[in-house]
Amino acid sequence: MAxxxxxxxxxxxxxxxxSTLSMLYKDNVFFRVGQMAVxxxxxxxxxxxxxxxxxxxxxxxLMNGDIxxxxxxxxxxxxxxxxxxxxxxxxxxxxxxxVGIGTGVMVAGTVSGQILDQIAVTMTDVLNWxxxxxxxxxxxxxAVGVVTSITFFxxxxxxxxxxxxxxxxxxxxxxxxxGANWSGELVWYLTQLVGRLMYIKxxxxxxxxx
Amino acid sequence: MSVLSKLGKIDYRWLYITSLIxxxxxxxxxxxxxxxxxxxxxxxxxxxxxxPEGSVIAVSFGGSASLLDEQEAQFLATWKTIFSLGHKVLFxxxxxxxxxxxxxxxGDKVKPEDYGYTYGEDYVELxxxxxxxxxxASFAANIRGVYAADKYGTPLDDLPMMVDINDYxxxxxxxxxxxxxxxxxxxxxxxxxxxQTKVIATTLGCCGPMAAPYYPSQIEGFxxxxxxxxxxxxxxxxxxxxxxxxxxKSIGILPQLxxxxxxxIAYFANKYMKKEDDQ
Amino acid sequence: xxxxxxxxxxxxxxxxxxxxxLGSFTTIPIFDxxxxxxxxxxxxxxxxxxxxxxxxxxxANYRLYQxxxxxxxxxxxxxxxxxxxFGLQFGSGILYGVESPQYxxxxxxxxxxxxxxxxxxxxxxxxxxxxxxxxxxxxDATALLAGGIIYTLRQIPLFQVMIPGIVGAGEWVMxxxxxGGGRGAVIAAALGALALGVRxxxxxxxxxxxxx
Numbered sequence: 001m002a003x004x005x006x007x008x009x010x011x012x013x014x015x016x017x018x019s020t021l022s023m024l025y026k027d028n029v030f031f032r033v034g035q036m037a038v039x040x041x042x043x044x045x046x047x048x049x050x051x052x053x054x055x056x057x058x059x060x061x062l063m064n065g066d067i068x069x070x071x072x073x074x075x076x077x078x079x080x081x082x083x084x085x086x087x088x089x090x091x092x093x094x095x096x097x098x099v100g101i102g103t104g105v106m107v108a109g110t111v112s113g114q115i116l117d118q119i120a121v122t123m124t125d126v127l128n129w130x131x132x133x134x135x136x137x138x139x140x141x142x143a144v145g146v147v148t149s150i151t152f153f154x155x156x157x158x159x160x161x162x163x164x165x166x167x168x169x170x171x172x173x174x175x176x177x178x179g180a181n182w183s184g185e186l187v188w189y190l191t192q193l194v195g196r197l198m199y200i201k202x203x204x205x206x207x208x209x210x
Numbered sequence: 211m212s213v214l215s216k217l218g219k220i221d222y223r224w225l226y227i228t229s230l231i232x233x234x235x236x237x238x239x240x241x242x243x244x245x246x247x248x249x250x251x252x253x254x255x256x257x258x259x260x261x262p263e264g265s266v267i268a269v270s271f272g273g274s275a276s277l278l279d280e281q282e283a284q285f286l287a288t289w290k291t292i293f294s295l296g297h298k299v300l301f302x303x304x305x306x307x308x309x310x311x312x313x314x315x316x317g318d319k320v321k322p323e324d325y326g327y328t329y330g331e332d333y334v335e336l337x338x339x340x341x342x343x344x345x346x347a348s349f350a351a352n353i354r355g356v357y358a359a360d361k362y363g364t365p366l367d368d369l370p371m372m373v374d375i376n377d378y379x380x381x382x383x384x385x386x387x388x389x390x391x392x393x394x395x396x397x398x399x400x401x402x403x404x405x406q407t408k409v410i411a412t413t414l415g416c417c418g419p420m421a422a423p424y425y426p427s428q429i430e431g432f433x434x435x436x437x438x439x440x441x442x443x444x445x446x447x448x449x450x451x452x453x454x455x456x457x458x459k460s461i462g463i464l465p466q467l468x469x470x471x472x473x474x475i476a477y478f479a480n481k482y483m484k485k486e487d488d489q
Numbered sequence: 490x491x492x493x494x495x496x497x498x499x500x501x502x503x504x505x506x507x508x509x510x511l512g513s514f515t516t517i518p519i520f521d522x523x524x525x526x527x528x529x530x531x532x533x534x535x536x537x538x539x540x541x542x543x544x545x546x547x548x549a550n551y552r553l554y555q556x557x558x559x560x561x562x563x564x565x566x567x568x569x570x571x572x573x574x575f576g577l578q579f580g581s582g583i584l585y586g587v588e589s590p591q592y593x594x595x596x597x598x599x600x601x602x603x604x605x606x607x608x609x610x611x612x613x614x615x616x617x618x619x620x621x622x623x624x625x626x627x628x629d630a631t632a633l634l635a636g637g638i639i640y641t642l643r644q645i646p647l648f649q650v651m652i653p654g655i656v657g658a659g660e661w662v663m664x665x666x667x668x669g670g671g672r673g674a675v676i677a678a679a680l681g682a683l684a685l686g687v688r689x690x691x692x693x694x695x696x697x698x699x700x701x
Contacts, residue, residue: 005594009594009597009598010598012598012599013597013598013599013602016598016599016602016603016606017602017603017606017609020603020606020607020609020610021606021609021610023610024226024610024613029563029566032563032567033566033567033570034603035603036550036567036570036571036574037570037571037574037599037603038599038600038603038604039546039550039571039574040570040571040572040573040574040575040576040578041574041575041578041595041596041599041600041603042600042604043542043543043546043571043575044574044575044578044579044582044595045306045307045578045582045596045600046306046539046542047539047540047543047579048579048582048583048587049306049309049338049587050306050338050340050535050536050537050539051536051539052337052338052587053337053338053339053340053532053536054533054536054537056337056358056359056361056363057339057356057357057358057359057532057533058533058536058537060358060359060363061358066358068526069533071530072529072530072531072532072533072534072537073533073537075530075533075534075537076533076534076535076536076537076538077537079534079537079538079541080538080540080541082541083541083544089493089494092494092495092498093497093498093501094534094538095498096498096499096501096502096505097501097505097527097530097531097534098344098531098534098535099502099689100501100502100503100504100505100506100509100690101344101505101506101509101527101528101530101531102342102343102344102531103502103506103509103686103689103690104505104506104507104508104509104510104513104690105343105344105347105399105400105509105513105528106343106399106682106686107506107509107510107682107683107686107687107690108399108404108509108510108512108513108514109395109398109399109400109403109404109513110399110679110682110683110686111683112403113395113398113399113402113403113428114395114398114399114675114676114678114679115676115679115680115683117403117427117428118423118672118675118676118679119676121427122672138661138664138665141665141666141669142665142668142669142672143669144669145665145666145668145669145670145672145673146669146672146673146676147673148673149669149670149672149673149674149677150673150676150677152673152677153673153674153677153678153681170670170673171629172628172629172632173632173666173669173670173673174670174673174674175629175630175632175633175636175670176632176633176635176636176662176666176667176670177419177636177666177667177670177671177674178633178636179632179633179634179635179636179637179638179640180418180419180636180637180640180662180663180667181416181419181420182416182615182619182633182636182637183415183636183637183638183640183641183644184414184415184416184417184418184419184434184435184640184644185415185416185615186463186466186612186615186616186619186637186641187415187435187436187437187459187463187641187644187645188277188280188414188415188416188435188436188608189608189609189611189612189615190233190459190462190463190612191279191280191415191435191436191455191459192277192279192280192605192606192608192609192611192612193229193230193233193462193609193612194233194237194279194455194458194459194462195278195279195280195455195605195609196279196602196605196606196609197233197234197237197458198237198454198455199602201237201238220620222613222617222620225613225616225617225620226613226616226617229612229613229616243646243647243649243650244646244649244650245646245649246649246656248656248659248660249660249664274604275596275597275600275601275604275605276600276601276604276605276607276608277604277605277608278601278605279605309587310587310593310596313588313593314593339532339536340532340535340536340539341532342531342532342535344528344531344532345528345529345531345532347524347528348525348528348529348531348532351521351524351525351528352525352526352529355525355526355528355529356529356532404513415644418663419640419663419667419671420671422663422664422667422668422671423668423671423672423675425664435644437644437645437646440646456646457646459644459645459646460645460646460647460648461647463641463645465616466616466619466620467638467641469616469619469620470619470620470623470634470638472620473620473621473623473624474623474624474625474634477624477625477626
């Protein structure tokens, strides 16, 4: 049997579910209050967990003698110079560090992981004559999809003639992909609805002493 | 205006109300529909099952509390599968919500201790760190660089399981759990490419099609959406929240499909009538 | 001053990017060590700067209130609510700890519930937009419709039972034409990202370090 605080929490949760769903009818005060509440709640949550991370993984090692930790801590603090117009340029330093590292790390993996390996696996499947007929046909369809959809993204050449035909076929492949994406999204949102209805059902059951 | 063309102009609120009612009905009167298994799910399960007992699985946990309805079935079935096989697990959260979800799961819903696990020896929770792609690269290269301590503040060297685990070489399988569709590229670029680490993934329904180009060459298997979570529940013999949701999804989707059919019927009816008028 | 404000940040981007590339493409141990050290900095920088988001969100909320305060008391409520919820939840996290039941109460009932319901609302908006747009009015639209419908039917247990072969068809859509189009998009996007990345590392993408 649920305790009083648990029941109160579930009652509040149920109220917030209905107030958020009420937006489907029209914008209203309950929906907006809920929207503002979640803003406060999420900021509190993000700050607490990031503070805990800084304490455990930067501050404590620094206090234990890992002197290098002082650098990212100072760089992180420099971000706050954005809040004053006269000092805002200082924030470019931590931003540059993040951009430099992020870009370097991304570029290194992109060449092999997303370009060479993707081309290699496409070609290998087509050239692998040991596979069954069905697999080979599928591999050819994939290869056609890859080549034609890449042409769709070529913007330096006008989409006419052979390039235009290829881009048009590529667009069909991309549309099928987008359709599958849409479908995944639709069923995901439906699952969210089912989840919230289950929450309400659980609240009603708890209220009745179940 | 003919009846057929009117089908394209029905008030949306009918779609809303019918969807809501039909979704709610199976929650009260369950139907118990079966599910069919798909290949990426079977491969995901095999990747865990084929590991020798005592292998180390690193779980890059990017779960979100708001999206838990979509992913909880995947998570719970995965934990049960791993624990029942006796693998060691290293959890690290890449989202602020991660530790809260894991606390609920490991502290209440699927307790590792019930499978004979001991904290620090068989599983470790490293807590939250805003890793992103550079952070994943850092973690793979030197775990202690991003996590000096576990979520309780215990230094990693004081945990028996972590003594020999310093970087990617101590990890047998990476399980990447994410909710931002393009994040799959992070593990491909930072784990799969440089270290050839075995990777499996779990994600939302809409991200599955975007993970598919990397399967099975760079990602051995993946779960996308609660449907895949339900399939894993069936495959591993661990029923959970996915099965309970299946019926509601089955019935709740019907109005949407009917409305799409109506929209198309109205479009072709209008087109046909316009043609008739022109003649 | 221009050197301090513009040139040094550009140089930092280049040098840090170069270290990452050396760490990835060479087998010299010192570059591996530098890469591991520098990438770990990004985590701390991000975590330390999180309060910045709170300051910006508060300012945006204040501006919203200033703009609407004449319209009635409800805007004062909208202004106060996030601060009250923030104070209660933050205070509870500090006092009792983020693992405490007190903190979880706020997390589950406010944060999780509203967040999850917003996505549930999206079901209705996506459904109504599909009613208008999922029409087979052209070959492109038909491809979109076919991909969407087949994969939807594959995901729903009712149709798995009712339509034999729908699972195979859905999986085929996912693993063949979707992979063809998706892989093309992956390669094209990677080429674009690579070009942008190289320009950034060469100091050609000034916009990235111009902010602030």
